[in-house]
Amino acid sequence: MSETHTMTAPVAATPAKRIGSISRQRLLNRTVHYLVLSALAVITVYPFWWTLVTAVSTAGEVYSFPPALLPTEPGLQNFLEVFQTIDVWAFYKNSILISGATVIGTLLICSLAAYPIARMKFAGRNWVFGAIVATMILPSEVNFLVNFITVSKLGLTDTVSGVVLPNLAGAVGIFLMKQAFEAVPQDLIDAAKVDGANEWEVFWKIMLPLAKPALGALAILTLVSAWNQYIWPSIVMTSVENFPLSVGVSYLKGTFSFKTRVVAAGAVLTVLPILIMFLFTQRYFLRGFDGAVK
Amino acid sequence: MKYSSKANLTAYAFLAPAIALLLVFSFWPVGFGSYIAFTKYNLIDAPVWVGLDNFRELLDDELFLMSLKNSAIYLIVVPVIQVLAILLAVLVNNNLPGIKYYRAAYYLPVVTTVSVIGVIWNFMYTEDGALNGILRWLHIINEPIGFLNDDRIALLAVMFVTIWRGLGWYMVLYLAGLQAISQDVYEAATLDGANAWQKFWRITVPLLMPTILLCSIMSVLAAVKAFEEVQIMTQGGPYQSTFTALYYAYEFGMKSLNFGRALAASFIVSLFCIALAWLNFRYLTPKTK
Numbered sequence: 235m236s237e238t239h240t241m242t243a244p245v246a247a248t249p250a251k252r253i254g255s256i257s258r259q260r261l262l263n264r265t266v267h268y269l270v271l272s273a274l275a276v277i278t279v280y281p282f283w284w285t286l287v288t289a290v291s292t293a294g295e296v297y298s299f300p301p302a303l304l305p306t307e308p309g310l311q312n313f314l315e316v317f318q319t320i321d322v323w324a325f326y327k328n329s330i331l332i333s334g335a336t337v338i339g340t341l342l343i344c345s346l347a348a349y350p351i352a353r354m355k356f357a358g359r360n361w362v363f364g365a366i367v368a369t370m371i372l373p374s375e376v377n378f379l380v381n382f383i384t385v386s387k388l389g390l391t392d393t394v395s396g397v398v399l400p401n402l403a404g405a406v407g408i409f410l411m412k413q414a415f416e417a418v419p420q421d422l423i424d425a426a427k428v429d430g431a432n433e434w435e436v437f438w439k440i441m442l443p444l445a446k447p448a449l450g451a452l453a454i455l456t457l458v459s460a461w462n463q464y465i466w467p468s469i470v471m472t473s474v475e476n477f478p479l480s481v482g483v484s485y486l487k488g489t490f491s492f493k494t495r496v497v498a499a500g501a502v503l504t505v506l507p508i509l510i511m512f513l514f515t516q517r518y519f520l521r522g523f524d525g526a527v528k
Numbered sequence: 529m530k531y532s533s534k535a536n537l538t539a540y541a542f543l544a545p546a547i548a549l550l551l552v553f554s555f556w557p558v559g560f561g562s563y564i565a566f567t568k569y570n571l572i573d574a575p576v577w578v579g580l581d582n583f584r585e586l587l588d589d590e591l592f593l594m595s596l597k598n599s600a601i602y603l604i605v606v607p608v609i610q611v612l613a614i615l616l617a618v619l620v621n622n623n624l625p626g627i628k629y630y631r632a633a634y635y636l637p638v639v640t641t642v643s644v645i646g647v648i649w650n651f652m653y654t655e656d657g658a659l660n661g662i663l664r665w666l667h668i669i670n671e672p673i674g675f676l677n678d679d680r681i682a683l684l685a686v687m688f689v690t691i692w693r694g695l696g697w698y699m700v701l702y703l704a705g706l707q708a709i710s711q712d713v714y715e716a717a718t719l720d721g722a723n724a725w726q727k728f729w730r731i732t733v734p735l736l737m738p739t740i741l742l743c744s745i746m747s748v749l750a751a752v753k754a755f756e757e758v759q760i761m762t763q764g765g766p767y768q769s770t771f772t773a774l775y776y777a778y779e780f781g782m783k784s785l786n787f788g789r790a791l792a793a794s795f796i797v798s799l800f801c802i803a804l805a806w807l808n809f810r811y812l813t814p815k816t817k
Binding site: 264267268270271272274275277278279280281282284285288297298299300301342343344346347349350351354355356357358359362365366369371372375376377378379380381382383384386399400402403408433437458461462463464465469479480481483484487494497498500501504505508509512513516519520521 | 531535536538539540542543545546547549550552553554555556557558560561564571616619620624627628630631632633634635636637638639640641642643644646647648649650651652654656657658661662664665692695696700703704753756759760774777778781782787790791794797798805
């Protein structure tokens, strides 16, 4: 727990004799620290690793004892079988459509809503803002039942719109954009208005370009949650050819559960794009998101 | 204060899409859902008002009572996940070489869709699966455990997955909380001769209280509403032993199209959520002041 402090403590002034014992102590501390970190990492990573090993192994027992650490006769045969069994390309296409539409819609609708809240004076501003905050307190996970009724009455079952529409106006997104817009200097807006720009032009030409970092962060977080959502698309999408990957993999598991390696390969195909994206954009997730929480 | 009608018009033009969507998909469910809870409704015929019938049926239904009990048991997840997440955050709150890979490793389950998590843990939990394999290899058990087939432990096995997939999420929130604590406080404590243990309990924990409060509320609400893991891993089985309150609502709504009963159940879940959030604020907030 005091690791950071022992490390940053100045040791230069310490007598030479003590440096040896301090650094030995520190080395021991560090070793223990890394051991604990690694043990915990094994718990979170091993289930993924086992699945990957199972997916790329083409021979031997699926459930060997002791559990496999490395693949036997690695190959892509199981992945080919997934493509022969189900229409993975359609699942990819649907996931990309749903995620893309959710990201674009969220950025647009949240920015539009955030701009007047951040920079305009109008009647009912506090009421509107209060209502948006209130949606964070509402037990939203229980909404899916009524939203299913709404979506079916609107004739949107089995459509991308049905999956996407309920997720576009999120309080977190509006908050994030509101903060970004509040940081834009008033001088820029005044100057633009002197030049004859209306609110719409100020929004497009000044606010949005200056809020690019916030838009980027919101896009990445929205993309991951849209790609990963499962229950809602599984309710809205009724035909297999409209399933996104998250629903497709559970369909694969339900229908071909006896083919463990194929199901494992399907799971790998589902998480691979998002995990690769995560590895490149992890700072957006691991920074604590500046207090803006789900 | 009066604003020009042009200013109002402009502002609401910008707000209109968000307001429309929030009204339809966030506020309508509360109002219409509460109404449907007092009706019989199957999506096709018009809702028929039945008063408290749905609630009476629920209280007479042993499955619902067991689902409620399971949701209450699910709350055990909250202290476990919070304590572990705080410890994890403390462990990764430094600049050791490679620490960002460890953080990423702990966060991996958070960015994985729940359906894949279900697939993976079904593999882990089967009788000849990796978890039984490891436990037997370490001689902790002799006979394989049917983690998801044994009605006495299936719920615990599902709860473990909830902890596993949520740890990284809370770790990041606590990490942000830890990094907001000024190093000066720790240095002053070091000068006063405080050891690591004292610094943790006297500085870290009290200064982390706002984050702990926030995370606890989020975690409590998530636990009461837990059902994704159940839907993907056990479908409520074996012998309906892993039914949670919201999974019950899901089953009756989506499978039986008995929306009256389903929304009455989710109405009760919502009331519990509100009550628990209130209790959290009421009894945890003053300590942070």
